[in-house]
Amino acid sequence: MADLLLECRRVTKRFGGLVAVNAVDFGVERGRIVSVIGPNGAGKTTLFNIISGFYRPDAGEVWFEGRRIDGLRPDQVAARGISRTFQNIRLFQNMTVLENILVGMHTRIRANVVQVLARSRAFREEERALVEEAFRLFRFVGLKANPNELAKNLPYGEQRKVEFARALASRPKLVLLDEPTAGMNPQEMAETTQLIRRLRDELGITVVLIEHQMRVVMGISERVTVLDYGEKIAEGPPAVVRRDPRVIEAYLGRGAALGSAD
Amino acid sequence: MLAVGAYIFTATLITLWLSGPGLRQVLGYSLLLALGFVAFLGSLLVLYYAPLSRNLKLALGLIILVLLLPTMGVQNTFLLEVATQVGIFAALALGLNIVVGFAGLLDLGYVAFYAVGAYLWAIVGSNQGNIAFNTDIFPLAPAWFFPFLLMAVGVAAMTGILLGLPVLRLRGDYLAIVTLAFGEVIRVVVNNLDKPINLTNGPQGIRAIQRPPLFFKPVLTALGITADDATLYALYFYFLVLLVVGFAVVLTRRLENSWVGRAWTAIREDELAAQAMGIPLVRMKLAAFAAGASFAGAMGMIFGAKQYFINPESFTFMESIGVLAMVIVGGMGSVPGAIVGATVVTVLNLQVLKGLSLLLNQLRATDAVIPVINYPLARWPTQLDPAKYERLVFGVLLVIMSILRPQGIIPERRHQLELEERRAEAAPALAPTAGGGADG
Numbered sequence: 001m002a003d004l005l006l007e008c009r010r011v012t013k014r015f016g017g018l019v020a021v022n023a024v025d026f027g028v029e030r031g032r033i034v035s036v037i038g039p040n041g042a043g044k045t046t047l048f049n050i051i052s053g054f055y056r057p058d059a060g061e062v063w064f065e066g067r068r069i070d071g072l073r074p075d076q077v078a079a080r081g082i083s084r085t086f087q088n089i090r091l092f093q094n095m096t097v098l099e100n101i102l103v104g105m106h107t108r109i110r111a112n113v114v115q116v117l118a119r120s121r122a123f124r125e126e127e128r129a130l131v132e133e134a135f136r137l138f139r140f141v142g143l144k145a146n147p148n149e150l151a152k153n154l155p156y157g158e159q160r161k162v163e164f165a166r167a168l169a170s171r172p173k174l175v176l177l178d179e180p181t182a183g184m185n186p187q188e189m190a191e192t193t194q195l196i197r198r199l200r201d202e203l204g205i206t207v208v209l210i211e212h213q214m215r216v217v218m219g220i221s222e223r224v225t226v227l228d229y230g231e232k233i234a235e236g237p238p239a240v241v242r243r244d245p246r247v248i249e250a251y252l253g254r255g256a257a258l259g260s261a262d
Numbered sequence: 263m264l265a266v267g268a269y270i271f272t273a274t275l276i277t278l279w280l281s282g283p284g285l286r287q288v289l290g291y292s293l294l295l296a297l298g299f300v301a302f303l304g305s306l307l308v309l310y311y312a313p314l315s316r317n318l319k320l321a322l323g324l325i326i327l328v329l330l331l332p333t334m335g336v337q338n339t340f341l342l343e344v345a346t347q348v349g350i351f352a353a354l355a356l357g358l359n360i361v362v363g364f365a366g367l368l369d370l371g372y373v374a375f376y377a378v379g380a381y382l383w384a385i386v387g388s389n390q391g392n393i394a395f396n397t398d399i400f401p402l403a404p405a406w407f408f409p410f411l412l413m414a415v416g417v418a419a420m421t422g423i424l425l426g427l428p429v430l431r432l433r434g435d436y437l438a439i440v441t442l443a444f445g446e447v448i449r450v451v452v453n454n455l456d457k458p459i460n461l462t463n464g465p466q467g468i469r470a471i472q473r474p475p476l477f478f479k480p481v482l483t484a485l486g487i488t489a490d491d492a493t494l495y496a497l498y499f500y501f502l503v504l505l506v507v508g509f510a511v512v513l514t515r516r517l518e519n520s521w522v523g524r525a526w527t528a529i530r531e532d533e534l535a536a537q538a539m540g541i542p543l544v545r546m547k548l549a550a551f552a553a554g555a556s557f558a559g560a561m562g563m564i565f566g567a568k569q570y571f572i573n574p575e576s577f578t579f580m581e582s583i584g585v586l587a588m589v590i591v592g593g594m595g596s597v598p599g600a601i602v603g604a605t606v607v608t609v610l611n612l613q614v615l616k617g618l619s620l621l622l623n624q625l626r627a628t629d630a631v632i633p634v635i636n637y638p639l640a641r642w643p644t645q646l647d648p649a650k651y652e653r654l655v656f657g658v659l660l661v662i663m664s665i666l667r668p669q670g671i672i673p674e675r676r677h678q679l680e681l682e683e684r685r686a687e688a689a690p691a692l693a694p695t696a697g698g699g700a701d702g
């Protein structure tokens with residue numbers, strides 16, 4: 001295998017009697033844009049939660065840059081260079097747009113509490129540099145709102161962009177995007193697709209996304225992994241996966257799969 | 263500018279006139295004095311909102327607090343006592359605001375840290391230490407007061423961490439209940455720790471607590487200023503409290519406008535997302551508890567020394583609720599709000615309610631009647647004495663606030679950030695929408 005940035009080895013997660021993710025192998029090469037698709041309840045978000053440290057897998061291992069990360073806390077995983085967005089936007093509502101982005105930089109802060117209390121030179125310079133970078137990210141994701149506006153006052157599309165900027169603020173090596181185009185109109189969707197491509201092309205970030213919009217999935221992903229009932233049922237380039245009878249069956253039912261196999 | 267100056271000048275003159283000895287026999291004097299004092303303290307608020315330069319505001323504020331208020335205080339030591347109490351509660355409210363306002367952790371046992379600070383000095387600063395440890399080295403000399411003030415900060419912060427460690431897995435209501443219990447546990451422990459070792463002297467409390475050293479007295483004598491010790495101590499505690507509140511404000515502000523404050527607020531807003539951004543929840547929550555507790559520790563110690571006597575009754579659940587009420591009334595997460603909240607609630611309790619009671623007593627002694635229903639005030643039952651309705655006032659105040667202004671008197675305002683080089687050109691462009699970010 002090529003240079004694997006992220007690797008899940010036979011990862012399993014159970015909730016009571018339900019097996020949400022069942023012995024899934026999932027590898028992501030450095031510098032790729034990869035999609036995870038599947039019907040509702042297939043275990044996609046659970047997989048994200050396992051990778052980002054919110055769930056501890058019941059079995060299996062997660063490796064990132066050659067080191068095991070399952071069992072680490074979410075903040076430790078973030079510090080290793082994995083950041084994420086959420087399916088239902090989870091901004092810090094009563095903080096400004098810029099503050100949201102600055103919180104995203106938490107793992108990179110060097111000034112300690114003593115320097116903060118003393119307002120030392122090092123602290124002030126770091127703070128200024130971070131604010132400048134926050135403004136750069138603000139422009140990078142194409143935000144048009146007032147940077148000092150509270151996040152909750154922003155329209156939906158802008159909130160999505162803030163979440164993007166916040167996820168990029170830690171200078172991650174890998175971002176996990178959970179349905180980044182949910183609730184968007186076709187134009188916003190095209191913009192977002194473009195933005196995801198720029199993450200990889202301009203910032204060199206590896207991207208894994210969960211997505212329901214097939215146009216987005218087929219348009220940008222280089223590999224697609226399909227989950228159904230917690231199991232991986234297909235994997236490969238989008239053009240191949242979309243013709244896979246098991247995938248069609250998972251989405252449209254058995255009859256449809258038989259029909260299209262002809 | 264002129265209006266601000268005129269207001270401050272008038273309020274000061276009126277209060278100075280009221281605090282003088284001439285009017286004390288007038289009906290409802292203490293109520294009048296309270297109103298004058300509120301108007302006088304209000305001049306700080308006027309200053310806060312006045313369109314003046316930062317330095318000018320600071321200078322005027324200092325003149326009010328360092329010169330004018332003590333001048334009134336010397337004329338009328340009760341005002342100085344009220345101001346000192348306001349300061350003590352302001353520091354407590356600032357500390358609790360870090361925990362509840364910034365980090366969003368509802369702490370109902372905050373008074374525990376206050377008690378820790380108070381008892382720390384009470385034990386070593388009185389004969390109680392000898393009883394407890396069977397020695398004769400106590401009470402420590404007054405000069406030890408200041409090293410122990412630092413220690414009180416440290417010990418209270420440690421207590422905060424020790425409390426935080428087991429309970430911070432809990433959220434919301436559960437955390438509130440556990441902290442409430444912790445506050446009560448500390449009080450009950452203090453109440454019962456007169457045996458097997460008599461550490462706290464139980465419900466009798468500890469008396470004859472050492473006061474801080476009057477190190478400046480030789481200077482005053484050399485300058486030809488003589489004052490009796492009572493006034494001197496009253497002024498001393500006022501300035502000490504003022505200094506600590508000043509420190510608390512500066513430190514809180516610095517924490518607020520840094521990654522520490524941002525991390526706390528992020529936790530308050532969305533714990534899960536905050537963690538995904540790499541914020542270590544437990545460590546940051548413990549830091550909030552420790553920071554909040556340290557203010558209470560320092561103030562508890564000063565309170566003990568000022569009162570000369572403490573017992574567990576000073577550290578009841580009602581105190582925690584009182585401080586929480588100040589934070590909520592002032593505006594959660596707002597530093598000026600915490601101070602205004604502390605002032606409003608304290609002045610209401612110490613001056614307005616007591617003033618009403620005194621007025622009522624004065625009226626009772628006369629043959630005044632309530633008009634229309636012809637009810638003689640002499641028959642007014644003592645149970646309806648306004649000073650007994652402190653708790654009712656908390657409740658009513660909170661209800662009124664939550665209906666009319668749930669975000670508090672001075673709501674939290676987020677820090678407005680700009681690029682250094684863009685500040686000049688960008689400001690006009692952002693101006694039309696900039697106002698919207700201020701509220702909420």
